[in-house]
Amino acid sequence: MAEDPIDLIRLEGEGNSVILRIAGEVERKRPTESESESEAEAGACSLAGEFLVDTPFVRGSLKTWLSPEDLRQWQHALDSLDAGQDIAWCEGQRIPWLYIELDDDDDRCQVTIKDHSMSLTTVAVTVPLVDAWFDDAYRRLDLVWKTWPMTED
Known part of the structure; x- marks a missing residue:
């Protein structure tokens, strides 16, 4: 049975939103002849996700995947x-980079x-960030870990 998607990141308000929705675990696979071993490893022990951006001006989505290490880095971020402190999450990695700069x-x-x-493409969106958001963000991260307890091979 497939689990319902979970919003790992949900920043919204004033008509703008940035969401990272986790859809579920990606099946492990062996590299095919047309892909490198590192490309196949990206699918091993990973979660499929999608960034969703919605503003009155721009709307878009971007597929991604997260490893257990990415989730640990999100905890540190x-x-x-x-x-x-401002953060840069996944900068220099294979997946989209996320920056959050505090005003x-x-x-x-x-x-x-x-x-x-x-x-x-790079998209920047301004959203409210109140103290209560942090409790919810930690709860969302815990929920992702509990729903899909991934381990590194």
């Missing part, structure tokens, strides 16, 4: 963000998603 003047942040490999 959340800790840094909660401590008042010092109010409870808002700028969220930037950079697709460096497929569309070569």
